Amino acid sequence: MTLPAFADVESAAARIAGVAHRTAVATSRLLDDRAGAHLFFKCENLQRGGAFKFRGAYNALSRLSPADARRGVVTFSSGNHAQAVALAGQLLDIPRVIVMPADAPAVKRRATEAYGGEVVAYDRSREDREEIGRRLARERGLTLVPPYDHADIIAGQGTAARELFEDTGPLDFLFVPCGGGGLLSGSALAARALSPSCQVVGVEPAAGDDATRTFHTRQLQTVHNPQTVADGARTPSLGTLTLPLVLEHVHDMTTVDDAMLVETMFLLWERLKLVVEPTGALGAAAALARGEAVRGTRVGIILSGGNVDVSQIPAWLAMV
Amino acid sequence: MTLPAFADVESAAARIAGVAHRTAVATSRLLDDRAGAHLFFKCENLQRGGAFKFRGAYNALSRLSPADARRGVVTFSSGNHAQAVALAGQLLDIPRVIVMPADAPAVKRRATEAYGGEVVAYDRSREDREEIGRRLARERGLTLVPPYDHADIIAGQGTAARELFEDTGPLDFLFVPCGGGGLLSGSALAARALSPSCQVVGVEPAAGDDATRTFHTRQLQTVHNPQTVADGARTPSLGTLTLPLVLEHVHDMTTVDDAMLVETMFLLWERLKLVVEPTGALGAAAALARGEAVRGTRVGIILSGGNVDVSQIPAWLAMV
Numbered sequence: 001m002t003l004p005a006f007a008d009v010e011s012a013a014a015r016i017a018g019v020a021h022r023t024a025v026a027t028s029r030l031l032d033d034r035a036g037a038h039l040f041f042k043c044e045n046l047q048r049g050g051a052f053k054f055r056g057a058y059n060a061l062s063r064l065s066p067a068d069a070r071r072g073v074v075t076f077s078s079g080n081h082a083q084a085v086a087l088a089g090q091l092l093d094i095p096r097v098i099v100m101p102a103d104a105p106a107v108k109r110r111a112t113e114a115y116g117g118e119v120v121a122y123d124r125s126r127e128d129r130e131e132i133g134r135r136l137a138r139e140r141g142l143t144l145v146p147p148y149d150h151a152d153i154i155a156g157q158g159t160a161a162r163e164l165f166e167d168t169g170p171l172d173f174l175f176v177p178c179g180g181g182g183l184l185s186g187s188a189l190a191a192r193a194l195s196p197s198c199q200v201v202g203v204e205p206a207a208g209d210d211a212t213r214t215f216h217t218r219q220l221q222t223v224h225n226p227q228t229v230a231d232g233a234r235t236p237s238l239g240t241l242t243l244p245l246v247l248e249h250v251h252d253m254t255t256v257d258d259a260m261l262v263e264t265m266f267l268l269w270e271r272l273k274l275v276v277e278p279t280g281a282l283g284a285a286a287a288l289a290r291g292e293a294v295r296g297t298r299v300g301i302i303l304s305g306g307n308v309d310v311s312q313i314p315a316w317l318a319m320v
Numbered sequence: 321m322t323l324p325a326f327a328d329v330e331s332a333a334a335r336i337a338g339v340a341h342r343t344a345v346a347t348s349r350l351l352d353d354r355a356g357a358h359l360f361f362k363c364e365n366l367q368r369g370g371a372f373k374f375r376g377a378y379n380a381l382s383r384l385s386p387a388d389a390r391r392g393v394v395t396f397s398s399g400n401h402a403q404a405v406a407l408a409g410q411l412l413d414i415p416r417v418i419v420m421p422a423d424a425p426a427v428k429r430r431a432t433e434a435y436g437g438e439v440v441a442y443d444r445s446r447e448d449r450e451e452i453g454r455r456l457a458r459e460r461g462l463t464l465v466p467p468y469d470h471a472d473i474i475a476g477q478g479t480a481a482r483e484l485f486e487d488t489g490p491l492d493f494l495f496v497p498c499g500g501g502g503l504l505s506g507s508a509l510a511a512r513a514l515s516p517s518c519q520v521v522g523v524e525p526a527a528g529d530d531a532t533r534t535f536h537t538r539q540l541q542t543v544h545n546p547q548t549v550a551d552g553a554r555t556p557s558l559g560t561l562t563l564p565l566v567l568e569h570v571h572d573m574t575t576v577d578d579a580m581l582v583e584t585m586f587l588l589w590e591r592l593k594l595v596v597e598p599t600g601a602l603g604a605a606a607a608l609a610r611g612e613a614v615r616g617t618r619v620g621i622i623l624s625g626g627n628v629d630v631s632q633i634p635a636w637l638a639m640v
Contacts, residue, residue: 024344030434045593107590114350266630270427273365273595273626306593310586314634 003241006193008155009162009186012059016159019091020055023047023160025167026303028271035288036295040171041268042164045276045306050111051232052160052183052304053077053084053147059156060145061088069094074142076100076129079108080232080305081147086117097142099132105231107309124225148182149239158186164300165194172297173290175283177304178202178211178253179233181242187302188249198300199251203286205230205279206255210237215246215253229258229316232279232305256285262319264288268303278316280305323561326513328475329482329506332379336479339411340375343367343480345487346623348591355608356615360491361588362484365596365626370431371552372480372503372624373397373404373467379476380465381408389414394462396420396449399428400552400625401467406437417462419452425551427629444545468502469559478506484620485514492617493610495603497624498522498531498573499553501562507622508569518620519571523606525550525599526575530557535566535573549578549636552599552625576605582636584608588623598636600625 026041044052061073072095075085082098089096098117100109101124112119122132130146137144146153160183161174174191178184184202191198204212208226214237222237238246246253256264261278264285268276276284283301287294346361364372381393392415395405402418409416418437420429421444432439442452450466457464466473480503481494494511498504504522511518524532528546534557542557558566566573576584581598584605588596596604603621607614 050593269595269630270628273370275589275593275595308590310589310633310637313630314637317630317634 001240002151003245004151004155004189006189008151009158009189012055012152012155013159013162015062016055016058016156019058021047022163025164026272026274030271035299038298039287040164040168040298040300041272041284042160042300042302043274044160044302044304045274045280049080049083049087050305050307051080051084052157052302053081054087055159056153056156056182057081057084057145058088058091060150060152061085061092061094063152064094064143068143071141071143072096073145074099074133074136075145075147076133077147079104080307082112082117083108083115083307085145086112086115090116097136099129099136101129105307105309105312108307111307148180149241151241154182154186154241154245156186157183158190160302161187161190162194165190168298168300170195171198171300173287173294174198174200174300175287176200176202176302177233177279177282178204179279180235181211181238181246183302183304184250185242185245188245192249200249201286202246202250202253203282204253204255205233205261205282206257208233208235209255211246212253212255214238214243215250218247229262229319230279230282232277233282254286256282256289259319260289261285262316266320274303275306275308276303277305277308321560322471323565324471324475324509326509328471329478329509332375332472332475333479333482335382336375336378336476339378341367342483345484346592346594350591355619358618359607360484360488360618360620361592361604362480362620362622363594364480364622364624365594365600369400369403369407370625370627371400371404372477372622373401374407375479376473376476376502377401377404377465378408378411380470380472381405381412381414383472384414384463388463391461391463392416393465394419394453394456395465395467396453397467399424400627402432402437403428403435403627405465406432406435410436417456419449419456421449425627425629425632428627431627468500469561471561474502474506474561474565477503478510480622481507481510482514485510488618488620490515491518491620493607493614494518494520494620495607496520496522496622497553497599497602498524499599500555501531501558501566503622503624504570505562505565508565512569520569521606522566522570522573523602524573524575525553525581525602526577528553528555529575531566532573532575534558534563535570538567549582549639550599550602552597553602574606576602576609579639580609581605582639586640594623595626595628596623597625597628
């Protein structure tokens with residue numbers, strides 16, 4: 001088991017060039033005024049498949065041997081990674097099976113199927129998605145492509161922060177949503193190489209604060225099926241690769257409660273005119289909550305995804 | 321009264337360069353598949369002030385004489401033009417009074433005030449905004465900056481289509497939202513000069529179909545306070561400048577009912593990840609409804625604005 005390094009982020013960037021979108025960096029005078037800082041929003045909601053996940057999935061799938069590629073891949077995901085694997089497999093002509101919770105947002109399931117993925121649904125409260133994924137891999141000779149705990153996934157996901165630093169130059173802070181820690185680990189590798197004095201802050205929903213507790217106790221902590229509107233960050237814990245990477249390269253971890261998260265998400269909709277999903281607003285919510293600590297600084301924020309089912313909006317409005 | 325020509329659009333483009341955003345052109349494989357055409361979305365929701373209106377307002381205000389600029393301007397608007405005048409006046413240091421309906425979306429009123437405009441509210445059902453505007457102009461020596469029936473406004477608004485054609489090359493169709501016809505007239509001037517075989521189609525909400533009836537009867541038709549979710553297109557009729565421009569340069573006019581409009585708006589949110597307001601989705605709704613007529617063609621669509629008050633979303637969802 002080898003941890004990915006920044007060189008792997010660089011190789012991934014070359015591999016996904018011309019396939020993944022080089023997403024825009026959005027800014028807003030009003031949000032800058034509100035934060036008292038210069039905010040740079042990396043728009044991964046505009047990435048193919050609607051989230052940063054495509055970067056890792058395409059990087060991982062494009063490294064399969066011809067024989068493995070022929071047999072296909074299987075993955076488990078709360079949604080965005082599933083879409084990303086389905087899309088990357090479509091582009092690379094690799095069969096793909098997606099293990100997805102039965103209660104995932106309909107828009108995520110539809111999109112996965114639209115990209116030609118085979119969906120296997122499971123019950124989030126009774127079944128273990130990793131077990132199902134492993135069984136399918138064994139039975140059908142598929143390669144398991146996990147959503148975060150994989151060197152090629154982490155390296156690919158790190159290319160978003162790499163592009164951000166290329167576009168903005170050095171930053172003082174970088175706020176990154178954290179589920180299983182793949183995006184956070186990859187972002188931290190990029191920050192260390194390209195903006196060494198940048199403080200990388202991982203952000204979780206308050207109900208799913210396992211990585212924050214892990215970070216502060218230096219011991220792996222877990223959560224079980226946390227109830228949060230941030231459905232992309234319901235992961236039970238950091239993984240075997242993301243644990244050491246987060247402990248070594250991340251400067252701080254923090255949490256945001258669901259009400260503040262939803263409020264921030266709507267603020268981004270109204271001011272940036274960008275549809276960001278709840279999980280995707282974690283970094284922005286934490287940055288706006290920092291107050292004095294970020295005043296006058298240059299702050300990077302990764303808007304990690306924008307896959308929203310509009311029928312969910314009234315429930316979100318009721319939370320604010 | 322001289323009608324603006326394409327040369328005026330060109331001068332306006334030079335005047336607003338570096339001040340207005342050169343907005344992105346969005347594309348979506350999924351929406352292309354759905355339309356059977358290549359769709360190019362000009363993202364004026366990402367313009368300063370959240371709508372194309374800034375282009376015209378800045379162009380008009382920057383042409384005031386020093387004496388007129390010192391006294392200030394007054395305008396009436398359902399919202400986006402108000403914000404645009406407030407912002408342009410702030411940038412040019414020109415005092416501005418905004419006559420705005422008392423029931424305009426709160427987000428629009430707040431944004432106007434945030435840009436330092438003085439808001440004078442009126443009752444949409446009892447009072448005439450133009451009359452109030454003219455009275456204030458007379459009493460305070462202000463210059464009236466109407467929302468569409470003004471050569472500098474039309475020329476400035478036409479710069480959006482000019483940029484679109486620069487970015488995409490010739491198009492077969494251009495779908496443009498139509499309220500008072502300023503954006504439509506300016507777009508048609510740009511199309512005629514830059515893509516002469518492009519069919520320019522103006523799009524109104526079904527409840528406010530005055531310009532469509534005007535186009536087909538060649539006689540000025542009006543509506544009174546139409547009830548439609550497209551609050552930017554509730555204007556009573558084309559103006560003295562936009563009437564001849566639309567009759568001469570526009571190829572077709574069509575309408576979209578509110579349910580289809582809202583459905584299209586949400587489709588844009590989910591697929592483009594862009595917040596577009598109902599009025600802003602008129603062109604997209606008409607383009608997607610055209611079916612066979614646009615199949616295989618290159619279609620430009622102006623997403624005219626993105627100023628949304630999220631508290632209105634449940635009412636919109638109930639319409640679909």
